[in-house]
Amino acid sequence: MAKPEAWDVAIAGAGIxxxxxxxxxxxxxxxxxxxxxxxxxxxxxxxxxxxxxxMDDSPAQFALTRYxxxxxxxxxxxxPRQVEYERCGTxxxxxxxxxxxxxxxxxxxxxxxxxxxxxxxxxxxxxxxPHLRPGLAxxxxxxxxxxxxxxAAAKFFLDRARARGARLLAGECQxxxxxxxxxxxxxxxxxGEVIIATGTRAAELAPGAxxxxxxxxxxxxxxxxxxxxxxxxxxxxxxxxxxLSEDSVAFNLQPRLSGQILxxxxxxxxxxxxxxxxxxxxxxxQRAIEFMPxxxxxxxxxxxxxxxxxxxxxxxxxxxxxxxxxxxxxxGHEGLGITTATGTAALLxxxxxxxxxxxxxxxxxxxxxxxxxxxxx
Amino acid sequence: MARAAxxxxxxxxxxxxxxxxxxxxxRRVVLVDENPLPGGQxxxxxxxxxxxxxxxxxxxxxxxxxxxxxxxxxxxxTPERLWLESAGEAETLAWEQxxxxxxxxxxxxxxxxxxxxxxxxxxxxxxxxxxxLAIAGQRVVVxxxxxxxxxxxxxxxxxxxxxxxxxxxxxxxxxxxxxLLLFSSPARVRQAWRMRDALRGVEIQAGCWVEAAEGxxxxxxxxxxxxxxxxxxxxxxLACGFGLRPNSELGQLLGCALNAEAGLQVDRWQQTSxxxxxCAGDASGVAGVEAALLAGQIAGYAAAGxxxxxxxxxxxxxxxxxxxxxxxxxxxxxxxxxxxAADDTWFCRCEDVxxxxxxxxxxxxEAKLQTRCGMGACQGxxxxxxxxxxxxxxxAGVRPPIVPVRVGTLALTETGEAQ
Ligand SMILES: Cc1cc2nc3c(=O)[nH]c(=O)nc-3n(C[C@H](O)[C@H](O)[C@H](O)COP(=O)(O)OP(=O)(O)OC[C@H]3O[C@@H](n4cnc5c(N)ncnc54)[C@H](O)[C@@H]3O)c2cc1C
Ligand SMILES: Cc1cc2nc3c(=O)[nH]c(=O)nc-3n(C[C@H](O)[C@H](O)[C@H](O)COP(=O)(O)OP(=O)(O)OC[C@H]3O[C@@H](n4cnc5c(N)ncnc54)[C@H](O)[C@@H]3O)c2cc1C
Numbered sequence: 001m002a003k004p005e006a007w008d009v010a011i012a013g014a015g016i017x018x019x020x021x022x023x024x025x026x027x028x029x030x031x032x033x034x035x036x037x038x039x040x041x042x043x044x045x046x047x048x049x050x051x052x053x054x055m056d057d058s059p060a061q062f063a064l065t066r067y068x069x070x071x072x073x074x075x076x077x078x079x080p081r082q083v084e085y086e087r088c089g090t091x092x093x094x095x096x097x098x099x100x101x102x103x104x105x106x107x108x109x110x111x112x113x114x115x116x117x118x119x120x121x122x123x124x125x126x127x128x129x130p131h132l133r134p135g136l137a138x139x140x141x142x143x144x145x146x147x148x149x150x151x152a153a154a155k156f157f158l159d160r161a162r163a164r165g166a167r168l169l170a171g172e173c174q175x176x177x178x179x180x181x182x183x184x185x186x187x188x189x190x191x192g193e194v195i196i197a198t199g200t201r202a203a204e205l206a207p208g209a210x211x212x213x214x215x216x217x218x219x220x221x222x223x224x225x226x227x228x229x230x231x232x233x234x235x236x237x238x239x240x241x242x243x244l245s246e247d248s249v250a251f252n253l254q255p256r257l258s259g260q261i262l263x264x265x266x267x268x269x270x271x272x273x274x275x276x277x278x279x280x281x282x283x284x285x286q287r288a289i290e291f292m293p294x295x296x297x298x299x300x301x302x303x304x305x306x307x308x309x310x311x312x313x314x315x316x317x318x319x320x321x322x323x324x325x326x327x328x329x330x331x332g333h334e335g336l337g338i339t340t341a342t343g344t345a346a347l348l349x350x351x352x353x354x355x356x357x358x359x360x361x362x363x364x365x366x367x368x369x370x371x372x373x374x375x376x377x
Numbered sequence: 378m379a380r381a382a383x384x385x386x387x388x389x390x391x392x393x394x395x396x397x398x399x400x401x402x403x404r405r406v407v408l409v410d411e412n413p414l415p416g417g418q419x420x421x422x423x424x425x426x427x428x429x430x431x432x433x434x435x436x437x438x439x440x441x442x443x444x445x446x447x448x449x450x451x452x453x454x455t456p457e458r459l460w461l462e463s464a465g466e467a468e469t470l471a472w473e474q475x476x477x478x479x480x481x482x483x484x485x486x487x488x489x490x491x492x493x494x495x496x497x498x499x500x501x502x503x504x505x506x507x508x509x510l511a512i513a514g515q516r517v518v519v520x521x522x523x524x525x526x527x528x529x530x531x532x533x534x535x536x537x538x539x540x541x542x543x544x545x546x547x548x549x550x551x552x553x554x555x556x557l558l559l560f561s562s563p564a565r566v567r568q569a570w571r572m573r574d575a576l577r578g579v580e581i582q583a584g585c586w587v588e589a590a591e592g593x594x595x596x597x598x599x600x601x602x603x604x605x606x607x608x609x610x611x612x613x614x615l616a617c618g619f620g621l622r623p624n625s626e627l628g629q630l631l632g633c634a635l636n637a638e639a640g641l642q643v644d645r646w647q648q649t650s651x652x653x654x655x656c657a658g659d660a661s662g663v664a665g666v667e668a669a670l671l672a673g674q675i676a677g678y679a680a681a682g683x684x685x686x687x688x689x690x691x692x693x694x695x696x697x698x699x700x701x702x703x704x705x706x707x708x709x710x711x712x713x714x715x716x717x718a719a720d721d722t723w724f725c726r727c728e729d730v731x732x733x734x735x736x737x738x739x740x741x742x743e744a745k746l747q748t749r750c751g752m753g754a755c756q757g758x759x760x761x762x763x764x765x766x767x768x769x770x771x772x773a774g775v776r777p778p779i780v781p782v783r784v785g786t787l788a789l790t791e792t793g794e795a796q
Contacts, residue, residue: 039740039742039743039746040743041746041747042742042743042746046746082747151746151747152747155747219784219787221784222754222781258728263784276776276777278453278455278458278460278777278787278790278791279790279791281777281787282787282788282789282790282791283790285784285785285787285788286788286790288784288788289784289785289788295784295785296783296784296785296788297783297784297785298783298784299754299781299782299783299784300778300781300782300783300784300787301752301753301754301756301778301781302752302756302776302778303776303777303778303787304776
């Protein structure tokens, strides 16, 4: 048998995170191998909504999402048509006066970080999205947020990595070894560094990685061009502050380039199977119809589910594992991994190659103490 | 929310027979079908007139107290409930026993021009005519494969169309052998003779297929091929279908196992692999109207707990199914059909994905993810089956809704409440 080829970096998992890391590694001149057990981009990435969003639940989350969003903006001119990247902005909807105050506070938080944000009063909101129910107090507009189609974005990174010499190997990583890793079929992969980007399954290769699958439902409508212009998200979750253990739904609506509307979303822990659950779906859709009554009469074509890789403190794990020394984690991105794929790849590569990072990476180190935080949509 | 004892989905021959037999055993039966009138595909009503063949079944159903839900689609199912949508309303229906008689649909294969206006499936054109399309005097080419093309050609001819050609892709020897099998039962003989009358003077060619449909805004001519010979034929309509494939989605949602024909697997009592669920007719494997009626009666009696009554139909059903299977085996699709499409031929017409783009991927799953083929309104009913034939792509799992429905319908909770 020929001597196994030695790679600088082997990446387990070709979801959007693994693909983004592969592109960054290959760009840094590293000989990169990407290993995928299924279809590239076919895991959680295939199920995600593709909202590129700055999210301010915590300062660390805000820093990473904003940084990542700016990286997406830089990439925009290079993204192929199939990625369907569009800077449509997010409207954070305030249902009443209390939420309007929350929206104003949110705007201040954005402003403080230099992130553009504007307030839309009830009338401006109705003009911006005429199909919303009357009587909403208004909204905060985050104009730099956007949307894209996640599987095509993953493929964009994969193609980029391959164009710079990276290779994709079909196989399932079974365990980490001293000089690389071993696949289930017995293949040995020799690599100087190993990056674990297997999403919800990261703990199989990195014992101790606190990542739990968190199920979500989505539904897509037929084509209704011009019905919806922004990504819509309800602010109400801030007040209801669902506990981590509770099933919840929140109003979340996304315009697709095709004219289709993506309706989200639900959050469940402990759901074992990927089946669409009619009760959860119904709850989610009822919430959506409360905000946009016209949705009820629109035709829908498909519902599906996905599992978010969730950590207790809602921040991803980006950096070295404690042991062994050549193993890195890039996983646990919960409901923000499409957004933060760009930032994750940049921060991980900075650590791996010993370069300076654009933002501090300590909040995301796997060695941090994670504590449960309150929940959002 | 509504309750039902035995719920039958599909009011074609199989579903009608099942509903009648179960109701005649004294069971409460609800019969659901998306069409305004019962009859299914073969006995499809013409405008508002039911087909004559449905009448005896409809009368028996009425006498036995079968409740009708016509114009009503089943879109989603759980082990307890069905989500139904009709023109104005949505509801959930509790079911205790379910008989799936959802029939089959046509296999359409892509060739250049197949999406031009006035090109449709064979059964598709027949349905359009029954719905009121004026076909008298129009020049029609019927092509593809299977007994359905002959039946459709005969029907169109009777409606005054000028059927220029029936093109059967199977080789002449195979087609002839298949034609002989059409005479395997008295009912088939009668049907065959009626067809023969209607088709007198119509050119029928075996080993012949459509290579392309051409026209500016709509179909103007088809390009045909037979052996080495290639020629064009001017026409107004092309009715082209390559056989039938079972509608198994509802059963799949409920976890029913599939058989080798991609229909729902059933035992001798038409029971599926899942308790309380039966399946009859084309949905468990395409076998034609006689077999559908027999299987429907077995399913209806068996679901009502009357195996003793069902037993009488088993031998005849098996004979019919064997005959149909022998016939369909003769009509296996030829290799050339895999190479008709050009790179820019549409593969998925819902999402505008050309063949060239789709075939770059190794699997249905990957192609769907990257090109969104199969993710549009028909949810891969057409291109999924084509991909299986063209490239051996494995089918993906079924997700609700199985037909497009209003968001509000799926927003109904299990108990049928809207809020
Ligand atoms: C309903 C829903 C909505 C969402 N909406 C958004 C949104 O709007 N915006 C946003 O930013 N994020 C969103 N997300 C989150 C986002 O989708 C995820 O955070 C992101 O896709 C995670 O990517 P990943 O690469 O870590 O995981 P994955 O995409 O799951 O990739 C992991 C890959 O590893 C492979 N793999 C696993 N184990 C092995 C092994 N042993 N060997 C080899 N390969 C292996 C898998 O096959 C898979 O392809 C949403 C998620 C869900 C479920
Ligand atoms: C388009 C077409 C045309 C045909 N024309 C002929 C012909 O002219 N001559 C001939 O010999 N054979 C014809 N056949 C074949 C013939 O219909 C069958 O072999 C046989 O009659 C099958 O009967 P069935 O009861 O199993 O199904 P079908 O007659 O197909 O009845 C199934 C019924 O279930 C309904 N249904 C399916 N899913 C749902 C749902 N989710 N909710 C509500 N309702 C649903 C359908 O609308 C249909 O009315 C045709 C088949 C097709 C597909």
